[in-house]
Amino acid sequence: MLLGVRHHGPGSARAVRAVLDEARPRVVLIEGPPEADPLIPLAADPAMRPPVALLAHAVDEPGRSAFWPLAEFSPEWVAIRWAVEHGVPARFIDLPAAHTLAWGREEAEPAGEPDAVGTGAGAEPDVEAETPVGAGSGSGRGGGGEAGTEAGAGTPRDSVAGTEGDPGTGAEGDPRTGTEGDPGAGVEGESAGEPEAQAEAGGDIGSGVGDRDEALRIDPLAVLAETAGYDDPERWWEDVIEHRSGAGADVYAPFAALGEAMTALREEYGVGGHDRDLVREAHMRLQLRAAQRECGDAVAVVCGAWHVPALREKRTVAADRALLKGLPKVKADMTWVPWTHRRLSRASGYGAGIDSPGWYGHLFSAPDRPVERWMTKVAGLLRDEDRMVSSAHVIEAVRLADTLAAMRGRPLPGLTETTDAVRAVMCEGSDVPLALVHDRLIVGDVLGEVPESAPAVPLQRDLTRLQRRLRIKPEPLERELELDLRKETDAGRSRLLHRLRLLGVGWGEPTASRGSTGTFRETWRLRWEPELSVRVAEAGVWGTTVLSAATARAESDAVAASSLADVTALAERCLLAELPDALPVVMRVLADRAALDADVGHLAQALPALVRSLRYGDVRGTDTRALTEVAAGLAERVFVGLPPACAALDAEAAEEMRRHVDAVQGAVGLLAEAQ
Structure with missing residues (x-):
C-alpha cells in the first residue's frame, strides 16, 4: 500500500489518517532517515509538540547537519502518531543520514535532490557541504540551510508561490511545497554550497514546453495542470486532488489518481538526470521488501508521490x-529539535518552504466550518489591535469569500478568497492591517517543543538548565529584553547572552537602551531560530557547559586574532560575558600585540574598546587592574606617536586619523574617571 503524499499538506495528512484507520497495517514505513527509528516513540510523549524537526549531524563535524521538519499537518507526522497510538511499528526507509551528510561533503551540488521526512514529493535533504551552519542562510538556491521541502507531488518547494489550500477538504495549498530534510545550515532552504531540496523528478517540471531537461527544472504539476486545461497548477491541485479527496467514499482514490499521474510523468521525464533519486529509491525498495517478508501485504508506505512509481518498479x-x-x-547522531511555523514559510528565507503554515494548521485542526472559524480568528486578532471589527464584519466576510469562490469556479473558498474578503470587509481595503493578519495568522509564530528525554549534546542540556533557572524562555517572536545589571537575575541573563554570542549562538543581539545611558542598563533583541540548535551542537566541541565552552572559545579566538583591535574587542566581550579564566590569556595576547604594534592608528583603534571594558567591568564588579595598566600604556604610546603620525597625510588618511583622535579623546576622559 503506497501512499504518495505532498509533504506539509493537510489534505494529504487527512487522507493518510483515513487510509491507516481503514487498512490497519502491521507496519508503517515512512520516507526519512533510518537512524531516527529509535526516536519515533518520543512522538507519543505529552511534552512533544509540533512543529519539530529531526536533526542529523556528523559526530566529528556538528556543523554538517540536516533537518527533516514536521508539522502537525505533515502526513509523515500523522503516520508516526497513528503508529505509536496503535502500537504498530514505524520505520524510516530513506537513504541513511550517514550517507546523505557524507554525500554533501564530497560534492556541492546545485539544487540538491535529497528529501527527507516531511519533504515534498520526495527529494532528499540538502546537506551542508563545506559551509558552516547557517552560512548564506537566505532564500532560494544558494541561500539558507535546511534541507528544502520538495513538492509533495514531486516538485521543489521553492518553485511556487504557494497556494491556499482547500478549507473544506483540508487542501494543503502548494502542491509543490513539501518539506524535506534540511541539511546544513539548520535553516530551511538551501545553504550556500549545499544542494537544495528538489523535486523528486530531479528538478521542477515546467510547462512541458521546450527542452525536456529544462522543463524538469521548473514545476512537475504544471504539466498535469496544462494537460487538464488549467493555467494555474495550484488551482488544478486543489480542484482535482484536494476536493476529490474529501468528497468520495473511497479513501484510496486520491492516492491511486496521484500515483497514476506521477507514473505518467516519470515515464516521460525519468529522473531528470538526478541520479541520487535512483540511489534513494533503491534503498527504499530494499526496506520495503524486508517489511513485506515480515508482514506480507499489510505494509503502508508514506512517501513523496514522486517516489511511488519507482517503488512499484x-x-x-x-x-x-x-x-x-x-x-x-x-558517523551521524540524530535528535528531535523544536521548529517554528515561520521557519516553514518562504517569508523566513526558507527558499523551499510553504507560504502559509498557520493557514494549513487551521485547515487541519478545524473540526468543521473552517472559513467561519478562520474569519472569527482574524476578527479576534484585529480587535486585539484596537480595530473596530464586529460580528457583522465576520458574517459579511464569510459571505464575500463564498461569493468569490463561486465567481471563480472554486468548489470552496481558499486562502486567496478569504484574504480578499478580509481585506475588503475587515481592513477597509488597506494592506496594512492585512500584513498583520498574514504575519500572525497565515504564517504564525508557533514554536514546537521536545521532551527532555530527547537526546541532546551536553552543552544543550546546560543551556536548557540555565534558561529555566534564569527564566528566559526561547521564543520565535522577536522581543526586547531590558536588563538591570544591578539585579542578580538580570546580570545572569546578560552573562548567558554574551557567552552565547562568543560561541556563535546569536539568540540575542544588543541594542541601544531607551530612556537611560547608564552602564548598568542593557537592552537585547531576542529571537530563537531553529538553526540555533545546530549552532549549539557545533559549539559543543568547545565544552560541555556554556561557561567552559565560551572560555575555551575566547582563548582560541585570542590566539588566532589577526589584529590588535580584534584582541581588544575580545577582551571587552570576555568582561561582558564574565569569563575570568579566559581573561588572563586574552590579556597576555593583548599585551604582546600592543608591545609589538607601533602603528598609532592601530593603537588608537584599540584603546576605546579597552576603556569601555573598564566601565563594564566596574558595573559587574570584575577585577580590571591588569586591563587598566594596558589601557594606560596604550594611551601614553598614542600621545607620543600621534604628532609624527599626523604629518604628511592626504585628505582620506587625515579624515581617518581625525576619527581615531576623536575616539581616543573620549576614551581618555573615561580612563581618567576609571583610575
Whole structure:
C-alpha cells in the first residue's frame, strides 16, 4: 500500500489518517532517515509538540547537519502518531543520514535532490557541504540551510508561490511545497554550497514546453495542470486532488489518481538526470521488501508521490544493492529539535518552504466550518489591535469569500478568497492591517517543543538548565529584553547572552537602551531560530557547559586574532560575558600585540574598546587592574606617536586619523574617571 503524499499538506495528512484507520497495517514505513527509528516513540510523549524537526549531524563535524521538519499537518507526522497510538511499528526507509551528510561533503551540488521526512514529493535533504551552519542562510538556491521541502507531488518547494489550500477538504495549498530534510545550515532552504531540496523528478517540471531537461527544472504539476486545461497548477491541485479527496467514499482514490499521474510523468521525464533519486529509491525498495517478508501485504508506505512509481518498479535485489555499494559515509547522531511555523514559510528565507503554515494548521485542526472559524480568528486578532471589527464584519466576510469562490469556479473558498474578503470587509481595503493578519495568522509564530528525554549534546542540556533557572524562555517572536545589571537575575541573563554570542549562538543581539545611558542598563533583541540548535551542537566541541565552552572559545579566538583591535574587542566581550579564566590569556595576547604594534592608528583603534571594558567591568564588579595598566600604556604610546603620525597625510588618511583622535579623546576622559 503506497501512499504518495505532498509533504506539509493537510489534505494529504487527512487522507493518510483515513487510509491507516481503514487498512490497519502491521507496519508503517515512512520516507526519512533510518537512524531516527529509535526516536519515533518520543512522538507519543505529552511534552512533544509540533512543529519539530529531526536533526542529523556528523559526530566529528556538528556543523554538517540536516533537518527533516514536521508539522502537525505533515502526513509523515500523522503516520508516526497513528503508529505509536496503535502500537504498530514505524520505520524510516530513506537513504541513511550517514550517507546523505557524507554525500554533501564530497560534492556541492546545485539544487540538491535529497528529501527527507516531511519533504515534498520526495527529494532528499540538502546537506551542508563545506559551509558552516547557517552560512548564506537566505532564500532560494544558494541561500539558507535546511534541507528544502520538495513538492509533495514531486516538485521543489521553492518553485511556487504557494497556494491556499482547500478549507473544506483540508487542501494543503502548494502542491509543490513539501518539506524535506534540511541539511546544513539548520535553516530551511538551501545553504550556500549545499544542494537544495528538489523535486523528486530531479528538478521542477515546467510547462512541458521546450527542452525536456529544462522543463524538469521548473514545476512537475504544471504539466498535469496544462494537460487538464488549467493555467494555474495550484488551482488544478486543489480542484482535482484536494476536493476529490474529501468528497468520495473511497479513501484510496486520491492516492491511486496521484500515483497514476506521477507514473505518467516519470515515464516521460525519468529522473531528470538526478541520479541520487535512483540511489534513494533503491534503498527504499530494499526496506520495503524486508517489511513485506515480515508482514506480507499489510505494509503502508508514506512517501513523496514522486517516489511511488519507482517503488512499484520491479528491480532485483542485486541491482538495488549495486546502486548502494561504495557510498560515502560518516558517523551521524540524530535528535528531535523544536521548529517554528515561520521557519516553514518562504517569508523566513526558507527558499523551499510553504507560504502559509498557520493557514494549513487551521485547515487541519478545524473540526468543521473552517472559513467561519478562520474569519472569527482574524476578527479576534484585529480587535486585539484596537480595530473596530464586529460580528457583522465576520458574517459579511464569510459571505464575500463564498461569493468569490463561486465567481471563480472554486468548489470552496481558499486562502486567496478569504484574504480578499478580509481585506475588503475587515481592513477597509488597506494592506496594512492585512500584513498583520498574514504575519500572525497565515504564517504564525508557533514554536514546537521536545521532551527532555530527547537526546541532546551536553552543552544543550546546560543551556536548557540555565534558561529555566534564569527564566528566559526561547521564543520565535522577536522581543526586547531590558536588563538591570544591578539585579542578580538580570546580570545572569546578560552573562548567558554574551557567552552565547562568543560561541556563535546569536539568540540575542544588543541594542541601544531607551530612556537611560547608564552602564548598568542593557537592552537585547531576542529571537530563537531553529538553526540555533545546530549552532549549539557545533559549539559543543568547545565544552560541555556554556561557561567552559565560551572560555575555551575566547582563548582560541585570542590566539588566532589577526589584529590588535580584534584582541581588544575580545577582551571587552570576555568582561561582558564574565569569563575570568579566559581573561588572563586574552590579556597576555593583548599585551604582546600592543608591545609589538607601533602603528598609532592601530593603537588608537584599540584603546576605546579597552576603556569601555573598564566601565563594564566596574558595573559587574570584575577585577580590571591588569586591563587598566594596558589601557594606560596604550594611551601614553598614542600621545607620543600621534604628532609624527599626523604629518604628511592626504585628505582620506587625515579624515581617518581625525576619527581615531576623536575616539581616543573620549576614551581618555573615561580612563581618567576609571583610575
